[in-house]
Amino acid sequence: MTHDSTAAWRELLDTLRDLDRSFLEGDKAVTDDRQIADGYRMLATTLGVALDVYLFADPSRPQWLEVNSPWRPDRRWGGDNTDAIYFMCPVDPQRRYRISGNRGDSVYFSVTAYNEPAPGAWSDRIVALFRDEDLDVDADGNFSFEFGPQPDAAVLMTRDYQADPHTGRAVTWRIEALEQPEPFRHGDAETASALRASAAWMRTMFAILPLAVGVRNADAHQLGHQTAMAANDFAAPYQVPDANFGWSARDACYAYGSFDLAEDEALVITHRPPSCRFWNLVVWNQFMAVPGVRDARSSVNGHTAVPNGDGSVTVVVSRGMTGHPNSLTTLGYPRGNLAFRWFLADAVPDRPQVALVKVGDAPTAAG
Known part of the structure; x- marks a missing residue:
């Protein structure tokens, strides 16, 4: 049978x-x-x-x-x-x-x-x-x-x-x-x-999967998890519509980026959070998973971030940890992805600004 x-x-x-x-x-x-x-x-x-x-x-x-x-x-x-x-x-x-x-x-x-x-x-x-x-x-x-x-x-x-x-x-x-x-x-x-x-x-x-990391100095941008972007940059944030592939939240705005870092490099990411219920930035591997463990810091949110004096927030991402209060680690991963989300924002946020610097030149305090 x-x-x-x-x-x-x-x-x-x-x-x-x-x-x-x-x-x-x-x-x-x-x-x-x-x-x-x-x-x-x-x-x-x-x-x-x-x-x-x-x-x-x-x-x-x-x-x-x-x-x-x-x-x-x-x-x-x-x-x-x-x-x-x-x-x-x-x-x-x-x-x-x-x-x-x-x-x-x-x-x-x-x-x-x-x-x-x-x-x-x-x-x-x-x-x-x-x-x-x-x-x-x-x-x-x-x-x-x-x-x-x-x-x-x-x-x-x-x-x-x-x-x-x-x-x-x-x-x-x-x-x-x-x-x-x-x-x-x-x-x-x-x-x-x-x-x-x-x-x-x-x-x-x-x-x-796996998500693309992008190519350094490329300038193509699209929306969504499959965003085509330059390495070490973010695509423009967007609001989720009712018709949307996958399991995104209707209340959320998202922005996706990537990193491609040498051991002595860091990303300095600055954004101005809109008025919203919650926001966070997380480090992903190329499979949309945080590779972190509880004793490492691979995310920051609106409740834990130390803001700059003008209300913007700067985050420093590197393969290790730096002295910045909003330092995040990739846990040694040289390449991967980054994800911003903002819930119930009163407006779609501006695109986060990113600078690739040497770790020794990264800021160590909120501005």
């Missing part, structure tokens, strides 16, 4: 076998042995998220699945940062759900509903958004609201941004379906479909 799940499992194995070509071959091949190792780690991370979301999840028995975490190196995926915790939950567009919890010490939190153009395909449209400021949050920080039925909704994603996630209380999230669950069945057809969706999810991730 031939089982469809057997065929789907072998298709998934074939997908996994070939995906490392995305970072070993062609124009996007990485050259540093650490970036190659990061590629395999991202393969494992993405597989874990895919199986959680497609193979093991049940929209009639909803459960929040941790997909981004400052603490878990296996959950640094899809635009990682060290200030936030993200959860996902697949949902049925025909069902009603109750979402509740407590805001903790969050400085910004939300729930976004995304569509799914095909099984395993990444979203290309935001279908609903619930911001913390739109919710009825009581004096103790508790909230509760209903969601659905919502046509085209396939997955919910929570965002919880903290001034310091290591000391702040994270948002607590609960979700329950308001109708009886479907009869339990994990048979051949269901399993085959989930495995094929997982493989499609993996292929999409590694069609994007």
Whole structure:
């Protein structure tokens, strides 16, 4: 007897076998042995998220699945940062759900509903958004609201941004379906479909990754995660529209840059934060993951940054650490990417200004 799940499992194995070509071959091949190792780690991370979301999840028995975490190196995926915790939950567009919890010490939190153009395909449209400021949050920080039925909704994603996630209380999230669950069945057809969706999810991730670093002195700029840019520079910031590929936040403005640094070089990055709820700058490897560990500083946010006297903020990025109060380290990586995000900004920020200098010439104090 031939089982469809057997065929789907072998298709998934074939997908996994070939995906490392995305970072070993062609124009996007990485050259540093650490970036190659990061590629395999991202393969494992993405597989874990895919199986959680497609193979093991049940929209009639909803459960929040941790997909981004400052603490878990296996959950640094899809635009990682060290200030936030993200959860996902697949949902049925025909069902009603109750979402509740407590805001903790969050400085910004939300729930976004995304569509799914095909099984395993990444979203290309935001279908609903619930911001913390739109919710009825009581004096103790508790909230509760209903969601659905919502046509085209396939997955919910929570965002919880903290001034310091290591000391702040994270948002607590609960979700329950308001109708009886479907009869339990994990048979051949269901399993085959989930495995094929997982493989499609993996292929999409590694069609994007690794991100380009850029070429020194180039001057081409575009928008998005696949920004074509000069090395050691940023593309222009942009506001996320409702129709947007992937899992970006509708409330956010983003700007993406890259670094290509010798051991004695540093980037001096200055920007003027608009009035906003939260902003941060993070160091990424070429797989959109912060390569950092808790005892290294690879991100800075609006609560931890020391501003200049005129309200602008200068950050110094180098392969080690400098004496500047907003010093960030690439942990020795010579090449990688940089990501700014601003939440609920009153205007799209101006493009960050970048200067490539010798480490010894980098500023050591706020200006």
